Amino acid sequence: MSIKAVVFDAYGTLYDIQSVAAVTEQEFPGYGDIITQIWRIKQLEYTWLRSLMRRYEDFAVVTRESLAYTLRCLGLKYDADAFERIMDKYLHLDLYPDALASLTAMKPNKLAILSNGSPGMLNALVKNSGLESVLDATISVDAKRIFKPSPDAYTLIESTLDIPPSDVLFISSNPWDACGAKAFGLNVAWIERVTPEAMALACIESEAVAPLTMFKAIRTQMDELGLEPDYRIRALSELPGLIALRS
């Protein structure tokens, strides 16, 4: 195996989805964390449910609908402007601090994103974050009208880059995405951003937990889906060294 392309998940992997909490807290003081967590949890649920129901709508629609669900669930009143200010943060998510340097160091390889995001959302995000010049392609599942982890979504890597799955290293911090990519036949590095030790510690006072702790418990630990990623790393900054060994 030699790696010819490195393909990244976007939300949660290159971009810190928790960075919306600054805006949700500003618009709804005291509710920033719980909005952020319910929104993200429902956003992904809706991608899976709509895919299974064969009622695809793009990620911009799903992101709006999951935010609307969240604010209704919490009984929060809001005007259209507040809603749009929160939504806008999805086009300006914070990059993980090591993202740009790590990608630049891997530049001899083809670099791409494969994301659930709609083309409009992804193009804006990549441009706003300064990744435009370092990426060879930004691939949206929208071309297949189904979300990850459907195998159909992962086929877009080969059809776009003309590189077979065996020569691709796929990077995700989302356990279900790492499993989906592995099931499809890609080489996979999973970014374990929350260690098992930190996770267990956060849940010791389990009678009342921060919404962020529940999010981490649900969505940051490796899933039990009968699949294992090829590599476990802790941060994007480990990738250039890993790639150097395999290119």
Add this chain to the structure above:
Amino acid sequence: MSIKAVVFDAYGTLYDIQSVAAVTEQEFPGYGDIITQIWRIKQLEYTWLRSLMRRYEDFAVVTRESLAYTLRCLGLKYDADAFERIMDKYLHLDLYPDALASLTAMKPNKLAILSNGSPGMLNALVKNSGLESVLDATISVDAKRIFKPSPDAYTLIESTLDIPPSDVLFISSNPWDACGAKAFGLNVAWIERVTPEAMALACIESEAVAPLTMFKAIRTQMDELGLEPDYRIRALSELPGLIALRS
């Protein structure tokens, strides 16, 4: 439209999935609630993910894997016997108190279950809870090797009962299941067991919440999937009156 069959979701609709908390708390004091909530949240995630990945395993496997995930996530050590004692509760879930009387009162209609549960799990549960004599059929999605809300799962109602979707009333307390059934073309009554007012009130102290509150926030409010159930009821006991009007 005249209703000729009433078909029920099982877990959460006829059977109280929260009733596992007595056993999880007994095995892991202090962790009963958080185990119960993470387990249920992951159990359904795995049905959706495996369906999308085309890696179906039956609900018994998914239920075991989601419990294993939960205990690992919380850093809890356990022996095989403790694990099996918790699993066994899934074959002895509590019926909602109004379930048997409500079903009996609708008996002139055909009555059935359509559930994600494996045939083995469902047959044991129906027998242990005394619903065997009142149900005309217990239908498992296992025959299609895909979980709800895939349309394929809901086709099993007509192929088993020989009654078209337009003559079926489907009952679920799970919002995503009510939406899936509606998208498929069934008449749908959704049981809203947590009112919007109670939901909002539970989240006012949102910096630290009970795991059950997070579960409710994620899985008990009507979803934003562009679909509306035909009826909203608060309890199974409202069904005989509703059916009398439509039969």
